[in-house]
Structure formats: structure tokens, C-alpha cells
Amino acid sequence: LRDLLSQIGDPDAAHDAGVIDDDEYVERKARKLAYTSALAAYANGEVPDLPALLEQMREQASQPTQTETNTANIDYLLMTVGGDQ
Incomplete structure (x- = not known):
């Protein structure tokens, strides 16, 4: 498992x-x-x-992160309320 883990690397960096x-x-x-x-x-x-x-981890990994949720909420607020106020 340690070898497999090392081969995965950093999925976040690869995705970004x-x-x-x-x-x-x-x-x-x-x-x-x-x-x-x-x-x-x-x-x-x-x-x-x-x-x-x-x-179980596939299900967990497919959920949005807290940062993604916060960003979506802020984007929604700016879209509905307006960002120029």
C-alpha cells in the first residue's frame, strides 16, 4: 500500500x-x-x-470541498445581489 500511495502523488496538484x-x-x-x-x-x-x-472514499472524494461550496455561495450572492454595491 505504501508503494501504491507513493505512486498516486498529489491528486489536488495534478487536477489544479x-x-x-x-x-x-x-x-x-x-x-x-x-x-x-x-x-x-x-x-x-x-x-x-x-x-x-x-x-466509501470515492463517495467522499466526489463531494465538493468546503472551499468549493463557499466559492459557489459567494458567486451566487454576487450574481443575485450584485457585486458593485
């Missing part, structure tokens, strides 16, 4: 640079989260269900 599309971003982000969680579980002597963990 336009190297990967949205679908690939979600998949890489989900794998990074799942592998990190699995490594922590193994360190605690637990054996995680990796496929279930990966599916």
Missing part, C-alpha cells in the same frame, strides 16, 4: 494543473484516502475491508 480530469481526480483522491486509512488500520492491528473502504 490540468494534468488529470475530474473523474481521474476523484479516483486518485479516493485511492489516496483509502490507502492512507488502510495503512492506519493495519498499524492498529486491524484488517480493513479495502474494497468497501475504497467505495
